[in-house]
Amino acid sequence: MSAVGVGYDLGASTYSPTGRVFQVEYAGKAVENSGAVIGVRCRDGVVLGVEKLIHNKMLVTSSYRRIFTTSNNSGVVIGGLLPDGRQLVTRAREEASSYKSNFGIPIPGKVLSQRIALFTHAYTEYWHLRPFGVSCCLAVYDEVNGPQLYCVEPSGECLRYHAIAVGKNAQQARVQLEKLNFETLTCKEAAIKIAEIIYQIHDEVKDKPFELEMSWVCDASQKKHQLLPSNVLTEVKAAGAKAAEEDDSDDEDDEDGNDAPAKKE
Amino acid sequence: RPIVTGTSVIAIKTDAFVMMAADTLGSYGSLARFHDIRRVVSVGSDCLLGAGGEISDFQKVAQHLEDLEEENYCYDDNVSLTAPQIHSYLTRICYNRRSKVDPFYNQFAVGGMITDDNGAKRTYLGYTDLFGTTFTDNYVATGFGAHLALPLLRKGYETLGGAQMTVEDARKLLADTMRVLFYRDCKTINRITFGTVDARGPNVNEPIALQTDFNLEEINPVKPIQNAEQE
Numbered sequence: 029m030s031a032v033g034v035g036y037d038l039g040a041s042t043y044s045p046t047g048r049v050f051q052v053e054y055a056g057k058a059v060e061n062s063g064a065v066i067g068v069r070c071r072d073g074v075v076l077g078v079e080k081l082i083h084n085k086m087l088v089t090s091s092y093r094r095i096f097t098t099s100n101n102s103g104v105v106i107g108g109l110l111p112d113g114r115q116l117v118t119r120a121r122e123e124a125s126s127y128k129s130n131f132g133i134p135i136p137g138k139v140l141s142q143r144i145a146l147f148t149h150a151y152t153e154y155w156h157l158r159p160f161g162v163s164c165c166l167a168v169y170d171e172v173n174g175p176q177l178y179c180v181e182p183s184g185e186c187l188r189y190h191a192i193a194v195g196k197n198a199q200q201a202r203v204q205l206e207k208l209n210f211e212t213l214t215c216k217e218a219a220i221k222i223a224e225i226i227y228q229i230h231d232e233v234k235d236k237p238f239e240l241e242m243s244w245v246c247d248a249s250q251k252k253h254q255l256l257p258s259n260v261l262t263e264v265k266a267a268g269a270k271a272a273e274e275d276d277s278d279d280e281d282d283e284d285g286n287d288a289p290a291k292k293e
Numbered sequence: 294r295p296i297v298t299g300t301s302v303i304a305i306k307t308d309a310f311v312m313m314a315a316d317t318l319g320s321y322g323s324l325a326r327f328h329d330i331r332r333v334v335s336v337g338s339d340c341l342l343g344a345g346g347e348i349s350d351f352q353k354v355a356q357h358l359e360d361l362e363e364e365n366y367c368y369d370d371n372v373s374l375t376a377p378q379i380h381s382y383l384t385r386i387c388y389n390r391r392s393k394v395d396p397f398y399n400q401f402a403v404g405g406m407i408t409d410d411n412g413a414k415r416t417y418l419g420y421t422d423l424f425g426t427t428f429t430d431n432y433v434a435t436g437f438g439a440h441l442a443l444p445l446l447r448k449g450y451e452t453l454g455g456a457q458m459t460v461e462d463a464r465k466l467l468a469d470t471m472r473v474l475f476y477r478d479c480k481t482i483n484r485i486t487f488g489t490v491d492a493r494g495p496n497v498n499e500p501i502a503l504q505t506d507f508n509l510e511e512i513n514p515v516k517p518i519q520n521a522e523q524e
Contacts, residue, residue, distance in 0.1 A: 097367045121367050125360060255369070 039155040051159055052152050055182035058108050058161030063094075063238060064195040064226055065107035067165040068205065068218040069177040073246020074167035075215050076105040077222035079195070079229075081236045095243045095255065099124035101134050102168040103243055103253035104144075107194040108182070109161040116164055116180075120144050137168030141178035141186045149184025159183070163194040167253065169245040197229040204228075215246040219256060223268030228275050240265055295347040295398045297321055299332045300480050301438030302343035303470055304402045305446055305463055306418035306431050308456045310491035311404035313343045314467040316475070317500050318482040325482055333488040335495035337362045340376045340405035341488045345436035346423065347398035354383065354397060376405025380419040380427070388425025396423040400435035405490050414492055431456070437478045442470045460489070472503050476512055 036042050037050030044050060063079040078094045094113070095105045098120040106113030123143045127135040144164065152159045159182045166178040179194065180186045190210040193201035204225050208218075219242060230238055242261060245253040256264065297319045304313040319327030332351065333343040336358045344351040358379060365373045374382075380403040390396050400422040407415045420426075420433040432446040449466040450458070458466075467487065475481045483505060488497040507513070 093369075097369050100363055100366060121364070125363065128363075129356075129360065252366075 041155040055159040055161045059163045068191040070213040073215040075218045075244045077242040107163040112160045113162045137176035145186030220267045223264040224271035227268035227272035297348045301436040303434040313488045343402040344399045350397040376417040384421045384427040
């Protein structure tokens with residue numbers, strides 16, 4: 029791979045002969061190497077979850093946040109470089125606030141996601157700037173279109189999703205997410221499902237230990253974006269841990285090759 | 294020059310709660326033009342703001358405080374504007390505007406609950422106005438109420454137990470005072486909103502009407518002539 033981009037990957041303002049902008053793709057790699065981010069849009073709201081890899085055992089984990097509130101009814105979760113992400117969050121907050129001041133209503137999801145996308149895209153146009161190494165998943169619950177989930181990628185691409193996974197092992201997560209029925213799913217069920225997926229795709233051996241951070245904006249939270257209430261979070265984490273154990277025990281049976289009775293839970 | 298104005302706001306503070314009342318009139322000079330202006334609003338999770346004077350200035354200030362609160366909400370660190378902070382902030386902006394001879398033409402009553410570091414809750418009630426005058430007290434009244442209502446509030450406060458007053462007593466006291474204001478202040482209407490903030494948070498009620506009796510002797514000093522001729 030290293031030979032592919034030679035010469036055409038020095039700046040974001042250069043195309044390669046095959047029509048690729050390598051700097052933007054490399055920014056995407058920064059996203060792929062960070063902890064998994066999952067968002068699900070349900071019938072009554074949107075749930076966001078992230079696998080926060082704890083790089084340093086001495087870290088005060090409550091101070092490490094990857095999910096940010098951008099207005100009363102919207103929030104983003106950052107996949108990729110967190111400092112770049114904070115910049116985007118600040119911009120999103122300003123956009124939401126100025127829209128509210130100008131137009132009197134909370135910023136609609138469509139508008140906020142487009143504004144963030146345009147901002148991200150602007151940084152892919154110039155030689156002297158580098159693209160954001162961030163995929164931000166944006167959850168909005170507005171009056172007009174109900175709950176919405178958007179994902180803005182480093183290229184500035186912004187699409188609306190029923191469910192999205194970015195970061196490490198995102199492909200595995202997507203396979204699991206595709207099985208969900210988004211028409212009937214409630215936020216509580218989705219929260220449990222997201223936790224299960226994150227716990228399952230987290231590789232105990234290869235990855236650092238992680239902490240689960242989740243948030244939602246839904247009817248239960250009065251359409252306000254908030255971190256999952258602590259009682260729900262404990263429940264969800266327990267479900268996730270349990271799912272991970274079942275997964276591990278299945279793996280062990282396979283390795284032994286014995287006819288060990290399957291653990292019935 | 295104030296164009297659409299509101300009259301008095303009265304407020305009383307006890308150890309357990311702060312209660313505020315105001316009518317819902319926006320007067321266009323002496324025309325009772327807008328009948329549903331909410332002049333008592335809740336700000337943040339434990340504060341009430343009431344204002345008399347120019348309505349547009351009040352709406353601007355209330356909107357600005359709400360924007361500040363939304364910013365606090367985004368930071369998600371359980372920090373939110375408290376009543377003394379709002380009071381101080383309003384005083385500063387009022388004083389600075391008046392120093393530019395462009396005042397926010399309002400008198401504000403700011404009340405709320407403060408939670409101390411050890412979890413104890415105190416009540417707070419303050420007043421600030423277009424000049425930047427500011428003070429805190431157990432009862433405040435703005436506008437015309439400062440002349441008419443304050444003595445009634447003072448008397449009621451002393452007789453009904455002061456800082457230990459019950460909610461019902463305070464409600465009755467404010468209602469009686471608003472009734473007097475309705476009788477005597479011509480720029481009022483009989484549509485009153487009450488707001489309370491206690492340990493559970495702020496709560497502003499929907500407007501209600503007060504029982505009035507305009508045939509009372511006290512306000513009808515001239516007795517109708519008995520055998521009036523039919524004109």
